[in-house]
Amino acid sequence: MADSxxxxxxxxxxxxxxxxxxxxxxxxxxxxxxEKQSKWNMFKKEGVERMSELSEVFSGTKPLTRVEKNG
Structure with a gap:
Protein backbone atom coordinates (compact mmCIF):
# COMPACT_ATOMS: atom_id res chain seq x y z
CA MET A 1 0.00 0.00 0.00
CA ALA A 2 2.93 2.33 0.48
CA ASP A 3 3.56 2.81 -3.22
CA SER A 4 -0.11 2.81 -4.31
CA GLU A 35 -44.88 -14.45 -1.01
CA LYS A 36 -43.67 -18.05 -1.29
CA GLN A 37 -46.65 -19.76 0.34
CA SER A 38 -49.33 -17.73 -1.44
CA LYS A 39 -47.68 -18.24 -4.84
CA TRP A 40 -47.30 -21.97 -4.14
CA ASN A 41 -51.00 -22.22 -3.25
CA MET A 42 -52.04 -20.25 -6.32
CA PHE A 43 -49.95 -22.36 -8.71
CA LYS A 44 -51.02 -25.58 -6.99
CA LYS A 45 -54.68 -24.60 -7.43
CA GLU A 46 -54.09 -23.75 -11.09
CA GLY A 47 -52.33 -27.09 -11.61
CA VAL A 48 -55.24 -28.99 -10.08
CA GLU A 49 -57.69 -27.10 -12.28
CA ARG A 50 -55.68 -27.86 -15.42
CA MET A 51 -55.33 -31.53 -14.53
CA SER A 52 -59.08 -31.76 -13.92
CA GLU A 53 -59.73 -30.07 -17.26
CA LEU A 54 -57.35 -32.48 -19.00
CA SER A 55 -59.09 -35.47 -17.42
CA GLU A 56 -62.43 -34.16 -18.73
CA VAL A 57 -60.91 -33.63 -22.19
CA PHE A 58 -59.51 -37.15 -22.36
CA SER A 59 -62.78 -38.64 -21.07
CA GLY A 60 -64.50 -36.98 -24.04
CA THR A 61 -66.91 -34.86 -22.01
CA LYS A 62 -65.33 -31.47 -22.67
CA PRO A 63 -63.31 -29.77 -25.43
CA LEU A 64 -59.91 -28.33 -24.52
CA THR A 65 -60.62 -24.60 -24.17
CA ARG A 66 -57.18 -23.23 -23.20
CA VAL A 67 -55.55 -24.18 -26.50
CA GLU A 68 -56.01 -21.88 -29.47
CA LYS A 69 -56.82 -23.41 -32.86
CA ASN A 70 -54.07 -23.52 -35.44
CA GLY A 71 -55.02 -21.14 -38.18
Whole structure:
Protein backbone atom coordinates (compact mmCIF):
# COMPACT_ATOMS: atom_id res chain seq x y z
CA MET A 1 0.00 0.00 0.00
CA ALA A 2 2.93 2.33 0.48
CA ASP A 3 3.56 2.81 -3.22
CA SER A 4 -0.11 2.81 -4.31
CA UNK A 5 -2.42 5.75 -3.82
CA UNK A 6 -4.76 4.89 -0.97
CA UNK A 7 -7.94 6.93 -0.96
CA UNK A 8 -9.95 6.47 2.25
CA UNK A 9 -12.97 8.18 0.68
CA UNK A 10 -13.11 5.56 -2.09
CA UNK A 11 -12.87 2.75 0.46
CA UNK A 12 -15.67 4.33 2.49
CA UNK A 13 -17.85 4.72 -0.63
CA UNK A 14 -17.19 1.10 -1.57
CA UNK A 15 -18.22 -0.07 1.90
CA UNK A 16 -21.31 2.14 1.80
CA UNK A 17 -22.34 0.84 -1.64
CA UNK A 18 -21.76 -2.74 -0.51
CA UNK A 19 -23.95 -2.20 2.55
CA UNK A 20 -26.73 -0.67 0.43
CA UNK A 21 -26.52 -3.58 -2.01
CA UNK A 22 -26.68 -6.07 0.87
CA UNK A 23 -29.76 -4.32 2.27
CA UNK A 24 -31.55 -4.43 -1.10
CA UNK A 25 -30.76 -8.13 -1.51
CA UNK A 26 -32.01 -8.83 2.03
CA UNK A 27 -35.28 -6.97 1.36
CA UNK A 28 -35.81 -8.82 -1.92
CA UNK A 29 -35.18 -12.15 -0.20
CA UNK A 30 -37.64 -11.28 2.59
CA UNK A 31 -40.30 -10.40 0.01
CA UNK A 32 -39.73 -13.65 -1.89
CA UNK A 33 -40.06 -15.65 1.32
CA UNK A 34 -43.22 -13.82 2.38
CA GLU A 35 -44.88 -14.45 -1.01
CA LYS A 36 -43.67 -18.05 -1.29
CA GLN A 37 -46.65 -19.76 0.34
CA SER A 38 -49.33 -17.73 -1.44
CA LYS A 39 -47.68 -18.24 -4.84
CA TRP A 40 -47.30 -21.97 -4.14
CA ASN A 41 -51.00 -22.22 -3.25
CA MET A 42 -52.04 -20.25 -6.32
CA PHE A 43 -49.95 -22.36 -8.71
CA LYS A 44 -51.02 -25.58 -6.99
CA LYS A 45 -54.68 -24.60 -7.43
CA GLU A 46 -54.09 -23.75 -11.09
CA GLY A 47 -52.33 -27.09 -11.61
CA VAL A 48 -55.24 -28.99 -10.08
CA GLU A 49 -57.69 -27.10 -12.28
CA ARG A 50 -55.68 -27.86 -15.42
CA MET A 51 -55.33 -31.53 -14.53
CA SER A 52 -59.08 -31.76 -13.92
CA GLU A 53 -59.73 -30.07 -17.26
CA LEU A 54 -57.35 -32.48 -19.00
CA SER A 55 -59.09 -35.47 -17.42
CA GLU A 56 -62.43 -34.16 -18.73
CA VAL A 57 -60.91 -33.63 -22.19
CA PHE A 58 -59.51 -37.15 -22.36
CA SER A 59 -62.78 -38.64 -21.07
CA GLY A 60 -64.50 -36.98 -24.04
CA THR A 61 -66.91 -34.86 -22.01
CA LYS A 62 -65.33 -31.47 -22.67
CA PRO A 63 -63.31 -29.77 -25.43
CA LEU A 64 -59.91 -28.33 -24.52
CA THR A 65 -60.62 -24.60 -24.17
CA ARG A 66 -57.18 -23.23 -23.20
CA VAL A 67 -55.55 -24.18 -26.50
CA GLU A 68 -56.01 -21.88 -29.47
CA LYS A 69 -56.82 -23.41 -32.86
CA ASN A 70 -54.07 -23.52 -35.44
CA GLY A 71 -55.02 -21.14 -38.18
Missing amino acids: KYNPLQVFELLLNTAQFELKIKEMFKQLLS
